[in-house]
Each structure stands twice: as C-alpha cells, then as structure tokens.
Amino acid sequence: MTTPLPHHIAMVASPAISHVLPSLELIKELVAHGHRVTYATHESMAGAIKPTGAELVPMPTVLPVEDRQWPEDPVAGMGIFLDDAIGALPHLHAFYDAEPADLYLYDIGGYAARALAESQQRRFVQLSPTFVAWEGYAEEVGAQMRQMPGYDGYLDRFSAWLSEAGGVTGDPETFAGAPQRALALVPRAMQPNADKVDGDVVTFVGPCFALDSDETWTRPAAAEHVLLVSLGSAYTGDADFFRACVEAYAALPGWHVVMSIGTQLDPAALGDLPGNVEVHSWLPQRAILAEADAFLTHAGMGGSSEGLLAGVPMIAVPQAVDQFMNADRLVELGVARRVDAEDVTAAVLRTALVELLDDPDRAARSAQLRADALAEGGTRRAADLVEGMLGR
Numbered sequence: 001m002t003t004p005l006p007h008h009i010a011m012v013a014s015p016a017i018s019h020v021l022p023s024l025e026l027i028k029e030l031v032a033h034g035h036r037v038t039y040a041t042h043e044s045m046a047g048a049i050k051p052t053g054a055e056l057v058p059m060p061t062v063l064p065v066e067d068r069q070w071p072e073d074p075v076a077g078m079g080i081f082l083d084d085a086i087g088a089l090p091h092l093h094a095f096y097d098a099e100p101a102d103l104y105l106y107d108i109g110g111y112a113a114r115a116l117a118e119s120q121q122r123r124f125v126q127l128s129p130t131f132v133a134w135e136g137y138a139e140e141v142g143a144q145m146r147q148m149p150g151y152d153g154y155l156d157r158f159s160a161w162l163s164e165a166g167g168v169t170g171d172p173e174t175f176a177g178a179p180q181r182a183l184a185l186v187p188r189a190m191q192p193n194a195d196k197v198d199g200d201v202v203t204f205v206g207p208c209f210a211l212d213s214d215e216t217w218t219r220p221a222a223a224e225h226v227l228l229v230s231l232g233s234a235y236t237g238d239a240d241f242f243r244a245c246v247e248a249y250a251a252l253p254g255w256h257v258v259m260s261i262g263t264q265l266d267p268a269a270l271g272d273l274p275g276n277v278e279v280h281s282w283l284p285q286r287a288i289l290a291e292a293d294a295f296l297t298h299a300g301m302g303g304s305s306e307g308l309l310a311g312v313p314m315i316a317v318p319q320a321v322d323q324f325m326n327a328d329r330l331v332e333l334g335v336a337r338r339v340d341a342e343d344v345t346a347a348v349l350r351t352a353l354v355e356l357l358d359d360p361d362r363a364a365r366s367a368q369l370r371a372d373a374l375a376e377g378g379t380r381r382a383a384d385l386v387e388g389m390l391g392r
Helices: 017-032 043-052 074-096 111-120 137-145 151-165 172-177 239-249 285-289 301-310 323-332 346-358 362-375 378-389
Strands: 008-012 036-041 055-058 103-106 123-128 182-184 202-204 225-230 255-260 277-280 294-297 314-316 336-338
Touching: 008 017, 008 074, 008 111, 017 036, 017 043, 017 123, 017 301, 017 378, 036 043, 036 074, 043 055, 074 111, 074 151, 103 111, 103 378, 111 123, 111 151, 111 172, 123 378, 137 172, 151 172, 182 378, 225 239, 225 285, 239 255, 239 346, 285 301, 294 301, 294 346, 301 314, 301 323, 301 362, 314 323, 314 346, 323 336, 336 346
Parallel strands: 008 036, 008 103, 036 055, 103 123, 123 182, 182 202, 225 255, 225 294, 255 277, 294 314, 314 336
Antiparallel strands: none
16 A cells, blocks of 8 residues: 655745644644645744744735734724735745645635635635634624725725736635635634534634643642633733732632733833732743633633633633624633723722632533533644545
C-alpha cells in the first residue's frame, strides 16, 4: 500500500492576533502530518507562526496591527478589511500562481484567499474564530447594515473588486458572509440560532488548542478558591477596573485572585496588593482555568470558549464588538453574569460572583457544556476534516 503524498495547504489570515491565534494549533498538526503548509499574513505575526512549522508568506496590510486603533464606525472597519484584501490579492497571486495550494484555508477577514482560490478553481474552506451566519442572518443583519451611512458605497467598491478579481462568484454580502464550507473553531453552544446553521456547510469543531501543551500552574496551598481575572490583550489599560477587582474579591474568605493585566499597565498603578492577589502581564490561562473556581472575562470568543471547556462559572464584562453577544449567550446558557463596563464597582462585581456561585443548577450546566465542547473534537477532529477535503 502506497503512502499518499503530502499536500500543499495554504492558510491566509488577517494579521490580528484574534484572527491568527485560533488556527495555529491546527496548522501545527497539519505540519506534523507531513503536509507542506504555507501561512500568508503580515510579518508581524511571524513569531506566532514560526513554532507551527509553517512557511510564512509575507503579505502587506493596512490593518492597524501596531497601534490597534480600530475605527468605531462598523462600515469604516469593514472598509479596512476590504482594503486589506484588495492590497493582498496581487501578492497572493505572485506566490500561489506559481505554487498553487491543494486547499486554501482562510479566516473570516481573508477575502483575498477565497478570491484567489475561486480564480484558480481550487478548494477552499473558512476557519471561523467566531460564530457563523445562520439562515436569515443576511436579512436580519443586512437590513441593519443597509441603514448605515456609507454602506452602499462599501458594497459598490466590493462589487467592483470582485469583478476585477476574475472567476469569482456571488455578490459581496454572500461572498463575505456565507462561506461554501466552514469549520467553526468555537463551541456550538456559543453559536446564536445554532438550529438555523446549515450543518452541510458548517462543522463545529470547538477551539483548536494544543495537543501537547506543557503549560502548568500550581494552585497555592492556602487557596480554597481561585478567581482568574483577564480582559485579554487589547483592553488592559484601565487601572480603575483592576483596582475594583482587588477591592471586590481580595477580602472574600479563602479566595486567591490571579490577574492578567497585559503590557499596557504598570503593576505599580494598582498600589499595594494583599498577599492573596497576584498580578502578571501574561499567564498560562488554560492551565489556571483548570484549577480555577471562577473566571472574570471580557467575553471574547477565545476566553468564553476556554471558560466553557474548563467548566468554570464566568463574570462577563464585555468591552467591544462581539463580546456583548458572547456575554449575553453565556448568561443565556446559565453559566455567567454580565456586568457592563460602565456599571463596574467593587460591590457590583462581588455580588455577581456570589449570586453566580449560589445558583444551585449552575455546576451541572457547566459540566454538561464542558462535556459537549470536548466532544466536538478540537484540533484532532479539525485536522481530520481538513485532510478529508484533500481526499486522503
């Protein structure tokens, strides 16, 4: 019996860590299976991609990857992703026309990858790091978008680009919002209207975490309960928020508080901290969640998914974009309390935790959601599905 030859798989992603990070362990697994994997994105992501073993294909970008100054206007934000695709496509052609991939993987902002794959008549699949469109989504969300100033002009520019790209099918809203095939790298429980998602198009595999992680964290011997506090990497500059967390939780008997405050904030800005509070710029979050009894999160999809997989109750303090919907979804699932940023006080945060832990049914719900998320298969199942698309 002959061994199938390795394939060339290309991944194309917008150079934002929330777009790149969810794919990395899948890419690493595909490389480990012997495939040639190229990863097209901006060179600022090189440090994240190198450990996977994939070959970086440097792409230009107009996204604000350095200063993270994203526009508040959603149409302007969509326009930046369109501009990025317009600029990237010629560079993708320059590399992949000479060395076409057998399969193109792309994240939700990687419009240029789909345009390239369609022009080459190659297979392509979206890797979605967040929830996906459902039946009726275009009508529900599209109707709102069409009322926004500048949206018609955005669609006109998108249509003109698709026409120039050659060999591309579909109108802009379909092209950008309705993949022909997708792997959703999130728990199905986080998907709004999951019963309206086409299962022939979208497969929920859950988060693709490391199969061989060596990250560890040791729970302090005196800690009866552990609370992890993290607002991710982009919303960490508010010293008042972290001081409120210290005031809210440090005095609770038996609690040990672990806070990730990122690199924007000097720990000295938090003042003198009690002995049961530790502060870090970075933490092995999943390792801590495995030992934690509660998690205060900004409800990004990554953090929300990690909380579900760990089976811990969450206090969701959403900051921007999809985090508000994620927070509401966690509340709907019965495993979280939502506290809006403008309502944060020590008393409000403390009450949210106490009420959450006092819910007699919460533990059973968390355990079931954890089991459901683990059953989706994660990295190993995603790799098997990708290889199945290659005909192996």
